[in-house]
Amino acid sequence: MAKPKIRLFVEHGLNVGNSVPLTQDQAHYLFGVMRLGVGDQVLLLNSRDGEWRAEVVEAAKRRGVLRCDVQTKPLQMPPDLWLLFAPIKKARTDFIVEKAAEMGAARIVPIQTDFTNSERIRHDRLQSHAIEATEQCGGTYVPEVAALSRLDRVLADWPADRQLMFCDEARVGPAETLADASKGPWAILIGPEGGFSEAERNRLIALPFTTPISLGPRILRADTAAVAALTLWQSALGDWQ
Amino acid sequence: MAKPKIRLFVEHGLNVGNSVPLTQDQAHYLFGVMRLGVGDQVLLLNSRDGEWRAEVVEAAKRRGVLRCDVQTKPLQMPPDLWLLFAPIKKARTDFIVEKAAEMGAARIVPIQTDFTNSERIRHDRLQSHAIEATEQCGGTYVPEVAALSRLDRVLADWPADRQLMFCDEARVGPAETLADASKGPWAILIGPEGGFSEAERNRLIALPFTTPISLGPRILRADTAAVAALTLWQSALGDWQ
DSSP states (O other), X not given: OOOOSOEEEOSSOOOTTOEEEOOHHHHIIIIIISXXXXXXXXXXXXXXXXXXXXXXXXXXXXXXXXEEEEEEEOOOOOOSEEEEEOOOSHHHHHHHHHHHHXXXXXXXXXXXXXXXXXXXXXXXXXXXXXXXXXXXXXXXXXXXXXXXXXXXXXXXXXXXXXXXXXXXXXXXXXXXXXXXXXXXXXXXXXXXXXXXXXXXXXXXXXXXXXXXXXXXXXXXXXXXXXXXXHHHHHHHXXXXX | OOOXXXXXEOSSOOOTTOEEEOOHHHHIIIIIISOOOTTOEEEXXXXXXXXXXXXXXXXXXXXXXXXXXXXXXXXXXXXXXXXXXXXXXXXXXXXXXXXXXXXXXXXXXXXXXXXXOOOOOOHHHHHHHHXXXXXXXXXXXXXXXXXXXXXXXXXXXOOTTOEEEEEOTTOOSOOBOSTTOOOSXXXXXXXXXXXXXXXXXXXXXXXXXXXXXXXXXXXXXHHHHHHHHHHHHHHHHSTTO
């Protein structure tokens, strides 16, 4: 039997024979949009128990129940990598969250910088994008979207053992690379489209846990820079090796 | 004086004292949208003469003339890199073209594959996206968007000296890397969201100029894959070094 194509994130525990109730939205999607019915199969993930095949055992317009059958993939945690980025325009912000999930970041941290205007984010919406992207890309762990925080506070509370890849578009001179960098917890910092302020740059460069990295001779949009930086990190230190 | 922020692609030659007439759209953008007038400055690029500062000498509603003043950047050709991709959805196709220009591809080649439905593309629209992205990212060369071609024909006419990085999402086993790859003309091939057909994969793997590359354990959307692949290539063999 072909593997089911639809993948759904659920909160429930996944194990042999477990019943998994659907939310209204999920029931509408499966039965109203995708036209599934009793006996059809989907794949489930919950960020804890890997991926499971499940069968529809009850299907109504706004509710439904699945029954877990067999594990189809173990839990594959992404590397311990955070993506810090400064949200600006809605569509680009959505893209950055989607890309971070696809690329295998474990945590997504929206930050306010000197050149960021946004006072708030739609957190639920961003978390939904992370869920959809994980369902789509075959991952088994949905990265957590953190609350919006000020960059200076995030740096003041920085965990002692976490290194920071600082993507510095104003960087002059030879770039560092990740070739000799050590593994362990990392974070990537992408600036807003106006870049970082002089004060922020000076502070970031002076921090002991920071590695400034160049993303080439052209100025990248923030969403492009996020994917490029995640690629450099994943291929040098992460799970692409 | 601060460097002008507006960058415009024009067809005209750029040299000291040259007069550069604007198109209707450019005049509307500069004078109607951005509220520039006689004496204001912009930066110009034309893919041949680098970047030039120019001053507005005539400004009307639908026409205008700039006068070239001084070269602010030499022509910086991107590496001889093509991006081959299979267009599917409109917004993602636009993004791929934008990303390819930002990331420094020299030529963008839309292809039809076994799993691509699109019979045509809006070529002018895609070329405009490449122009806008180049204006935005500070580049001085706009990549050419080629006509839509069938993958089998592109491979049949393949230039003898050009290597092909084949981003194979169905790849099993150890990935090759670009670490020992040789410089020179290259192309990157990104599949459609349904992947390549078995026949296409077999043909691609058997070709003597092909290097299959993995983009990690998750399935990336085509636009994410394009940026990730361009990053791997630029950082190993291109102008990010």
